[in-house]
Amino acid sequence: MTAATAAPATPGDNTAPGENTAPGESTAHDDHGPSTGISNTKLAMWLFLGSECLLFGGLISTYLLYKTRRGPDNRAIPTDVFDIPFTSISSFVLLMSSLTMVLALSALTRGDNHGARVWLLATSMLGGVFIGGQVYEFTSFLREGVGFTNNPASSAFYALTGFHGVHVSLGIVMLMSLFVASWQGKLRPEHSETVEIVGLYWHFVDVVWIFIFTVIYLVPA
């Protein structure tokens, strides 16, 4: 919706609303929000998240089907070298980053820009800790002989957790962008939907990890 379509564009412009439209074309929608009554950007994000379910569904399915396949030379698979206590801490960190994310949105909504900035920074830092943990985990797995191309189980594991790590990294980039915008005074309460949409993405990578942590790490092979 633009004000120009609902009212004369300039003080001297007496064109009535809808006068320059093609016959039969209504301009009524210009006076209101989206005809669905819901935010288009939020709708787009939810559609995107719905499609992401399919991406991760495919990756998780692949891992579950291959998780015990050691290959012809019977090399180590990820389940042989899992460090559950360490991964539990990483999982807890990511889970708590969802709390800081909703607190950032809550602070911005009530006009507390400083609080929003602090929680956004905390969320991205917790995400950074999770990614650091994943890098450490991958490094220790490689050191113990579980390479990406060793066997189908390893390939499926690295593809799944690697894709998730890329998603978390992208989320950190988005969070830091919001943090910088807030620092520059460009993030105000009227932009709370932007933070909410980034938050939806962030919570989604969290729920995917909730699934991965249980099904991949905790359920015995």
Next chain:
Amino acid sequence: MSTTTTGHEGTRDTAQESSAESDAGHADADHSEHEHPSDWAYVKIALILAVITAVEVFTYFETVLDWGSFLIPSLLIMMVVKFWLVATWFMHLKFDNPIFYKMFVGGLSLAVGVYVAALAAFEFWA
């Protein structure tokens, strides 16, 4: 768990009412039409999630308690509860327009369908 939201915004039914209002020509971006829970409510949800995660990790140490045949069902139930809490409270599915809920559940259902199809393909046609 009691919700701290007040008025008509706190239930999905009212979101449907809101949708109906939109159809009647009062369309507006929905993000301003519902209130989010208080910070304390979010903290309580996070505490519940932390406790469930602790129990999940506890199952790993079989020397402390052998869960036996209850292990996998227990883990899956705890996973679903955590998933549901984050999706409904932190992602606001509990308070938002129900179309978002349907989209997410639709995606999840398709994902489960992918797994079942892949499993069947490997089981019966591999």
